[in-house]
Amino acid sequence: MTAQFKQNQQTHGAALLVRIKPRTSALVRFTIDGRPATAHIGDTILTALLLNQAHVRDFEFGGSQRAGFCLMGACQDCWVRLRSGPRVRACTALIEETMAICTEGRAV
Amino acid sequence: MTLPGPPANVRRTRVVIIGAGPAGVTAAATLARHGVTPIVIDEAAKPGGQIYRQPPDGAARPPREIYGFDAAKATRIHGLFKDLQSAAKIDYRSQTLVWNITRNEQRFRLDLLHNGVQATLDADKIILATGAVDRALPFPGWVLPGVFTLGAAQIALKSQGVAIGRRVALIGAGPLLPLLVNQYLAVGIKPVAALDVAPFIAKLRAFGGLAAQPATLLKGAYYTARAAALGCAITSNVRSIRALGDSRVTGLAYATADGKTHEIACDGIAASFGLRSESQLADLAGCRFEFDNASRQWQPLRDRVGRSSVSGVYIAGDGAAIGGADVAELAGEQAALALLDDGGTPTSVERRHTLDRALRRQSRFRRALESAYPFPAHLVANIPDGLIICRCEGITAGQLRDSIARRHPTDVNRLKAFSRLGMGRCQGRMCGHVGAELLAAHAGCGIVEAGRLRAQPPIKPIPLTSALATEVSS
Amino acid sequence: MTLANTCDVAIIGGGTAGCAAAVHLRRAGMQVILVERDRCGGGASGVNFGGVRTQGRNPVELPLAIRSRAIWSTLNELLGEDVEFDATGHLKLARSPADMAELEAYALLAREAGLDLTLIGPNAIRAEVPWLGAAVVGASLAPNDGQANPRLVAPAYARLARRLGVDIREQTSVTAARRTEHGFEIDAASATITSRLLINTAGMGAAAIARLFGEEVPLEAMMPNMVVTEPVPYIATRSIGVCGGDIYIRQIPRGNVIFGGGRGGGDWMDWRSRSSTETTLTNIPKLVDIVPAFRDALIIRSWSGIDGLTPDKLPVIGPSMTTPGLLHAFGFCGSGFQLGPVIGEILAELALKGGSSSPLDAFRIDRFTQPGLAAATA
Numbered sequence: 003m004t005a006q007f008k009q010n011q012q013t014h015g016a017a018l019l020v021r022i023k024p025r026t027s028a029l030v031r032f033t034i035d036g037r038p039a040t041a042h043i044g045d046t047i048l049t050a051l052l053l054n055q056a057h058v059r060d061f062e063f064g065g066s067q068r069a070g071f072c073l074m075g076a077c078q079d080c081w082v083r084l085r086s087g088p089r090v091r092a093c094t095a096l097i098e099e100t101m102a103i104c105t106e107g108r109a110v
Numbered sequence: 111m112t113l114p115g116p117p118a119n120v121r122r123t124r125v126v127i128i129g130a131g132p133a134g135v136t137a138a139a140t141l142a143r144h145g146v147t148p149i150v151i152d153e154a155a156k157p158g159g160q161i162y163r164q165p166p167d168g169a170a171r172p173p174r175e176i177y178g179f180d181a182a183k184a185t186r187i188h189g190l191f192k193d194l195q196s197a198a199k200i201d202y203r204s205q206t207l208v209w210n211i212t213r214n215e216q217r218f219r220l221d222l223l224h225n226g227v228q229a230t231l232d233a234d235k236i237i238l239a240t241g242a243v244d245r246a247l248p249f250p251g252w253v254l255p256g257v258f259t260l261g262a263a264q265i266a267l268k269s270q271g272v273a274i275g276r277r278v279a280l281i282g283a284g285p286l287l288p289l290l291v292n293q294y295l296a297v298g299i300k301p302v303a304a305l306d307v308a309p310f311i312a313k314l315r316a317f318g319g320l321a322a323q324p325a326t327l328l329k330g331a332y333y334t335a336r337a338a339a340l341g342c343a344i345t346s347n348v349r350s351i352r353a354l355g356d357s358r359v360t361g362l363a364y365a366t367a368d369g370k371t372h373e374i375a376c377d378g379i380a381a382s383f384g385l386r387s388e389s390q391l392a393d394l395a396g397c398r399f400e401f402d403n404a405s406r407q408w409q410p411l412r413d414r415v416g417r418s419s420v421s422g423v424y425i426a427g428d429g430a431a432i433g434g435a436d437v438a439e440l441a442g443e444q445a446a447l448a449l450l451d452d453g454g455t456p457t458s459v460e461r462r463h464t465l466d467r468a469l470r471r472q473s474r475f476r477r478a479l480e481s482a483y484p485f486p487a488h489l490v491a492n493i494p495d496g497l498i499i500c501r502c503e504g505i506t507a508g509q510l511r512d513s514i515a516r517r518h519p520t521d522v523n524r525l526k527a528f529s530r531l532g533m534g535r536c537q538g539r540m541c542g543h544v545g546a547e548l549l550a551a552h553a554g555c556g557i558v559e560a561g562r563l564r565a566q567p568p569i570k571p572i573p574l575t576s577a578l579a580t581e582v583s584s
Numbered sequence: 585m586t587l588a589n590t591c592d593v594a595i596i597g598g599g600t601a602g603c604a605a606a607v608h609l610r611r612a613g614m615q616v617i618l619v620e621r622d623r624c625g626g627g628a629s630g631v632n633f634g635g636v637r638t639q640g641r642n643p644v645e646l647p648l649a650i651r652s653r654a655i656w657s658t659l660n661e662l663l664g665e666d667v668e669f670d671a672t673g674h675l676k677l678a679r680s681p682a683d684m685a686e687l688e689a690y691a692l693l694a695r696e697a698g699l700d701l702t703l704i705g706p707n708a709i710r711a712e713v714p715w716l717g718a719a720v721v722g723a724s725l726a727p728n729d730g731q732a733n734p735r736l737v738a739p740a741y742a743r744l745a746r747r748l749g750v751d752i753r754e755q756t757s758v759t760a761a762r763r764t765e766h767g768f769e770i771d772a773a774s775a776t777i778t779s780r781l782l783i784n785t786a787g788m789g790a791a792a793i794a795r796l797f798g799e800e801v802p803l804e805a806m807m808p809n810m811v812v813t814e815p816v817p818y819i820a821t822r823s824i825g826v827c828g829g830d831i832y833i834r835q836i837p838r839g840n841v842i843f844g845g846g847r848g849g850g851d852w853m854d855w856r857s858r859s860s861t862e863t864t865l866t867n868i869p870k871l872v873d874i875v876p877a878f879r880d881a882l883i884i885r886s887w888s889g890i891d892g893l894t895p896d897k898l899p900v901i902g903p904s905m906t907t908p909g910l911l912h913a914f915g916f917c918g919s920g921f922q923l924g925p926v927i928g929e930i931l932a933e934l935a936l937k938g939g940s941s942s943p944l945d946a947f948r949i950d951r952f953t954q955p956g957l958a959a960a961t962a
């Protein structure tokens with residue numbers, strides 16, 4: 003797991019968020035664009051993503067990336083896709099075991 | 111002539127409260143006390159609203175750690191709501207978004223999204239207690255990963271137990287800034303910068319009015335002084351800010367009043383400039399709005415006790431006008447009493463007077479606060495052309511100015527039609543007010559003439575799949 | 585500066601039709617005053633679906649639509665700006681064998697009127713348009729049809745008109761109009777405008793204007809329901825309609841999917857219209873059946889607008905039958921955006937020459953009061 007975290011860090015930049023104290027709740031295993039990652043019960047998808055890498059999604063117009071903004075479901079800048087299809091708002095939806103998150107841009 | 115309607119006892123008046131923050135909770139409690147069982151709808155998973163937001167299961171921490179000074183109030187509001195719930199005095203619908211309201215004769219129809227499924231609900235009376243969102247203003251680099259709103263920086267702590275970085279810069283124009291500096295200090299993260307874009311002198315001038323709420327004033331002064339004592343003094347009168355970095359934030363450049371520019375390394379920036387009422391539902395319900403100069407925003411019209419311009423629609427808390435949590439509590443109760451009163455249920459005159467007096471005192475304080483933190487017009491005055499204004503659609507200031515120059519939009523809705531500003535997923539929450547500022551500056555009209563973006567359903571995105579399995583409740 | 589209140593032609597209503605007429609009349613040297621209740625292009629012209637479609641129209645409308653389509657190709661040059669016209673082609677889909685038979689029959693009629701359609705059978709449709717769902721059994725393609733950004737077209741006409749010297753008065757309603765010895769007088773706010781000729785392009789407000797001159801048109805308000813999604817990968821490279829007309833779909837290269845069908849609601853007397861949730865929710869399964877790849881998209885906005893609907897679903901275009909010098913063009917029944925450019929030209933022809941090179945018989949205003957006429961043209 004630590005090795006995986008290191009690899010994520012190398013290929014995808016360090017985490018954007020920092021835990022202020024260790025989480026004791028159960029571990030959740032999920033994937034980000036196919037790469038395995040972990041988070042804890044009670045983490046939002048946004049938290050789970052940004053503890054593993056520095057972005058939430060590709061921005062559709064241009065080559066940049068976004069990492070959420072308001073964290074309260076207002077700016078809508080954090081929608082990601084589950085590999086099974088559905089769209090989820092990362093800052094308000096909780097991470098779940100086996101979730102496969104796609105942060106890659108699909109439009110234009 | 112009076113038409114014979116159904117006797118009052120045949121169909122109970124259905125009251126729906128939208129929002130379970132302090133305003134919604136006290137409104138619900140007040141109705142319950144008078145024998146009315148309201149339906150309380152909130153998009154969030156748990157009651158509490160913004161300030162008393164509860165972490166999800168698994169992320170819980172002691173209230174004192176989460177809410178600091180406000181822990182007792184938070185616990186009281188949560189407890190009040192829990193009691194109402196367990197006594198079946200309210201019908202609570204959590205994780206339910208109200209995405210549209212339509213008026214239908216004397217009733218209202220609410221369109222709801224719950225668990226990814228559509229539903230509708232009819233209501234006779236509505237209390238809108240929808241709260242507020244951060245007022246964002248664009249600055250170079252504001253779309254970079256690592257730049258958040260101040261509210262976001264707080265929610266990260268409160269609800270997730272995470273900070274937005276190790277080297278954090280906090281920027282604001284309101285009382286949220288000193289509070290947040292302290293909240294970050296409390297978890298062992300010393301902000302590398304705490305910048306206030308309002309001039310210090312404005313705060314001094316506003317002192318008299320602020321003294322109308324000595325406790326709150328003291329709390330603010332305490333936060334500011336404590337921040338300074340811990341080596342994180344707040345710099346006032348910051349003239350410009352710029353987030354640095356390529357693919358994520360690596361630094362912040364800012365200019366102070368003395369004309370000097372500063373550059374610091376950081377890995378997280380939180381910036382917002384006051385709050386904006388979340389008023390789209392009021393708009394869809396047909397409420398009239400007026401422009402409030404002091405807070406420089408449009409607000410739904412309401413009378414002293416919270417009646418909107420539409421009969422049957424009441425508005426309370428930050429969703430009506432930014433007033434903070436204590437005002438929200440009082441206003442929620444007051445709106446509920448007005449609703450009861452209008453429906454012929456006897457309520458305590460004395461209590462209504464008490465609320466009225468308390469709210470008046472609060473409003474003097476609020477006015478003072480607004481003059482202590484005036485709208486930072488200097489931040490929107492010189493926005494460079496290349497800067498993205500509409501985060502969703504990626505529309506730049508230059509594109510807007512070009513649209514204004516060539517197509518002559520007469521108000522911000524026309525500007526939207528021509529430029530796509532505010533046509534993205536957030537429906538202009540983050541950019542509509544900035545579009546209006548740009549329009550006013552470049553078309554030479556007033557900010558009032560520039561107008562406000564009209565709300566359109568759905569007020570937040572809804573998945574197509576929600577209509578593939580429709581469940582209809584009455 | 586005081587405004588002169590005298591002109592050659594006064595135009596009531598600044599939608600695409602009125603604004604385009606103003607441009608062509610001004611270019612021919614006329615003094616023109618255009619009066620618009622709200623903002624030019626703020627009505628149906630500015631909020632419609634954006635379909636630039638000839639296919640599916642009543643054959644009597646096709647000569648106009650074909651002529652208008654030719655103008656669309658040159659519209660950017662005419663207007664001096666990009667109105668995002670994109671000749672994507674228009675596919676009308678069959679979802680049953682009966683639909684396919686209908687498409688075949690229509691293709692014959694259309695050919696006679698000069699519109700060539702390509703029929704695509706069940707196998708070819710899978711191969712040629714792989715993003716369509718299994719519910720689609722065939723289609724008819726109008727390769728030259730397309731789509732444009734409705735928010736830009738009428739305002740662009742209005743600005744061109746202004747540059748040419750048309751006096752455009754926005755946020756001004758015409759409250760009365762009458763024939764005088766030498767022409768017309770209309771009351772617009774505090775001004776009384778006198779003109780030699782009068783053009784009525786007031787959209788849903790046009791029936792009231794016609795009534796002032798003793799002409800009754802049973803116009804109904806029509807408020808199509810419009811929805812747009814967030815941007816999703818661009819696959820629907822053609823504009824889509826269906827037999828039955830219950831849903832229509834288009835995607836723009838930025839990715840947003842716009843779909844319409846059924847009716848919204850509102851109060852046209854107040855010029856208020858809104859989408860209807862029922863209609864939106866009814867349209868969604870149809871959309872997903874037709875383009876399954878859109879299934880997971882989010883809806884971000886919905887709206888409606890107000891057009892005039894006549895009993896025979898054809899517009900009124902042509903001279904008044906009671907009042908010389910008065911011209912009408914309204915009641916476009918939800919498909920007047922495509923026609924806008926040609927309506928401008930035709931109104932100018934009628935005003936300047938007293939006749940048009942396009943056949944207008946089917947659009948006579950008196951067909952509703954003289955039943956024989958309506959039957960003859962249907």
Ligand SMILES: Cc1cc2nc3c(=O)[nH]c(=O)nc-3n(C[C@H](O)[C@H](O)[C@H](O)COP(=O)(O)OP(=O)(O)OC[C@H]3O[C@@H](n4cnc5c(N)ncnc54)[C@H](O)[C@@H]3O)c2cc1C
Pocket residue numbers: 074128129130131132133134151152153154158159160161162206207208209239240241242243244260261262264265286289385388391426427428429433434435436438569
């Ligand atoms: C991010 C943030 C942080 C803040 N922090 C502080 C602070 O620390 N101290 C302070 O004094 N003030 C703070 N404020 C101000 C705060 O909003 C008020 O003090 C107080 O929370 C207002 O109470 P309220 O009941 O009016 O609204 P809120 O507490 O905002 O509650 C509104 C509720 O309505 C729900 N809602 C809104 N729209 C819909 C809808 N369409 N459908 C369903 N549910 C809906 C929301 O989910 C929310 O729970 C903060 C504001 C924000 C935005």
Ligand SMILES: Cc1cc2nc3c(=O)[nH]c(=O)nc-3n(C[C@H](O)[C@H](O)[C@H](O)COP(=O)(O)OP(=O)(O)OC[C@H]3O[C@@H](n4cnc5c(N)ncnc54)[C@H](O)[C@@H]3O)c2cc1C
Pocket residue numbers: 596597598599600601602619620621622623624625626627628629630631632633634635636637756757758759785786787788789790806807808809810844888889890891913914915916917918919920921922923924
């Ligand atoms: C939602 C919707 C979708 C549509 N989709 C399509 C489509 O895809 N393709 C297509 O070809 N067509 C479409 N249409 C139809 C098309 O938009 C209209 O037929 C066309 O725009 C009509 O143009 P107009 O200029 O006649 O009318 P309008 O655009 O309605 O303009 C009439 C103007 O007259 C003004 N007015 C009215 N009364 C007065 C008065 N007394 N004084 C002064 N001004 C007055 C009004 O304010 C208005 O601006 C759609 C219509 C709607 C509503």
Ligand code: FES
Pocket residue numbers: 069070071072073074075076077078079080081091092093094
């Ligand atoms: S971060 Fe703003 S909606 Fe999720």
